[in-house]
Amino acid sequence: ATTAAAAAAAATAAAAAAGCPATRKPYHTLLTGQGTIYNGWQARIMYFHWKKQSKRDGPCTEMTGFTRLCASKDGEPDGLEKYIPSVFVNQLSTEVLAKYGHFGVLNRPHSVVEGLKLPALLERITEEYVMIAETDHVFMKPLPNLASPTEAAAHSFGYMHASPRHNAVVKLCWPEGDYTSLQPIGPSPVIIYLPNLKKVAQRWLDYSYILRGNPEPARIIQDWVLEMWGYSIAAASVGVRHKIIRNYQIEPNAYAGTSASFNDDFYIFHYTYGIEYKMTGQPQGYNTIGEWSMDKRHYGQAYPPKDDYDPPPQGANPSSKWLHAAWFEAMNTEPEWPETNAMGTIGWRREPITAAGIQASALASKVLGTKWTWAKIAGLAFNENGALKTPWGVGKWGLALKQPKGLAQCAPPKECLWADFGGAAHHLSFSADRESFESNRVGDGEIVLGARVH
Numbered sequence: 001a002t003t004a005a006a007a008a009a010a011a012t013a014a015a016a017a018a019g020c021p022a023t024r025k026p027y028h029t030l031l032t033g034q035g036t037i038y039n040g041w042q043a044r045i046m047y048f049h050w051k052k053q054s055k056r057d058g059p060c061t062e063m064t065g066f067t068r069l070c071a072s073k074d075g076e077p078d079g080l081e082k083y084i085p086s087v088f089v090n091q092l093s094t095e096v097l098a099k100y101g102h103f104g105v106l107n108r109p110h111s112v113v114e115g116l117k118l119p120a121l122l123e124r125i126t127e128e129y130v131m132i133a134e135t136d137h138v139f140m141k142p143l144p145n146l147a148s149p150t151e152a153a154a155h156s157f158g159y160m161h162a163s164p165r166h167n168a169v170v171k172l173c174w175p176e177g178d179y180t181s182l183q184p185i186g187p188s189p190v191i192i193y194l195p196n197l198k199k200v201a202q203r204w205l206d207y208s209y210i211l212r213g214n215p216e217p218a219r220i221i222q223d224w225v226l227e228m229w230g231y232s233i234a235a236a237s238v239g240v241r242h243k244i245i246r247n248y249q250i251e252p253n254a255y256a257g258t259s260a261s262f263n264d265d266f267y268i269f270h271y272t273y274g275i276e277y278k279m280t281g282q283p284q285g286y287n288t289i290g291e292w293s294m295d296k297r298h299y300g301q302a303y304p305p306k307d308d309y310d311p312p313p314q315g316a317n318p319s320s321k322w323l324h325a326a327w328f329e330a331m332n333t334e335p336e337w338p339e340t341n342a343m344g345t346i347g348w349r350r351e352p353i354t355a356a357g358i359q360a361s362a363l364a365s366k367v368l369g370t371k372w373t374w375a376k377i378a379g380l381a382f383n384e385n386g387a388l389k390t391p392w393g394v395g396k397w398g399l400a401l402k403q404p405k406g407l408a409q410c411a412p413p414k415e416c417l418w419a420d421f422g423g424a425a426h427h428l429s430f431s432a433d434r435e436s437f438e439s440n441r442v443g444d445g446e447i448v449l450g451a452r453v454h
Helices: 001-015 037-056 093-100 105-117 163-172 195-214 223-237 318-333 357-360 362-367
Strands: 027-034 064-072 084-091 128-135 137-139 151-154 190-193 241-244 269-270 275-277 292-294 373-374 375-380 388-389 393-400 418-420 422-432 438-439 447-451
Touching: 027 037, 027 105, 037 064, 037 318, 064 105, 064 190, 064 393, 084 105, 084 373, 093 438, 128 269, 128 357, 163 195, 163 223, 190 195, 195 223, 269 318, 292 318, 357 362, 362 393, 388 418
Parallel strands: 027 064, 027 128, 064 084, 151 241
Antiparallel strands: 128 190, 137 269, 151 190, 275 292, 373 375, 373 447, 375 388, 388 393, 393 418, 418 422, 422 438, 438 447
């Protein structure tokens, strides 16, 4: 017997010994993702809380199997299989993705289609049901199997409601169908009877290709959800219906009016939105980075730091405090969480320094109007109002208001600057004579030296 089969047999025996009800319907959680740093750290937080809630549910839990289905280069392991049960498939090539606007989410249906061909995955799925989950899901309480052989269980998304104007999009994929057959659902979170997943998977991929490869759908539907529409149309086309679970997940931001017990009301926290606050505890605003900022997008190239992750300010809503605690618990409990040069929750809001700020800072006053080299390349200048001139375009600069992680030379009362350009953030520490600096790039810690030009 395989290890997975043996584990399943042991779980079945334990459930029988515990007197679990005959109506129990175990399901296998399939965590889809890619072999990137960005997906990797999220997957570790997700798996930590899945384990926590499965254990909390006791021996009769329906949260039984778990596999991370990872699309990676050449289908090679990425190292996280040491921490998370994983199966790897070959990710879509750059050439294929280029045809579809470099939309990496296409790897989700692709990995499901390819994974269902692999004995390594099929041997692991000993349950009759599968849950498709995402890396940015955090379980807040045990999730029972809410599906049946005739009806999957799905979350309702406000932007997935079909109307007559969507009919042309539907018929691109499914000529004999129409918008009235669609449900306002996506492929995740979904619990689905395994034979139904096998029935819908290939069409989900095919329809996603059609929707991303044709310019018309993006004129009617936001392009970033077209793969979700691919799933919705595919499910309707093969007759797979979904029960809408109203409290399946919650996606709160800083403005959400969540109660102190909100985590008892929903199963999953989906942190799709950044959570942005002023240090006073008031929301910073929409579509902006907060003085206190918790956003998964900050950590595309490096893990979030486990030891420098300040909690939300007083006055933040309960959901913001809960998510911060959930990340912090996972990062500080999971083994071998990598060291990182990334910032925590403070420092991401980079306001260009003002005239008053320059006047109040000895360092900023010294460098204002000076010219420098960057890695021996001339053309860097610290101009008024926080404007930064670089050989690679304009940027902005200011005073680092908090000591950057790992930079003891920036500890108060010493001062350091930040300089952002070319899509990257940097912290600059200067020599005592203000004739040179060392730049430390946020995230990967790359060091670059600069020298003043006279």
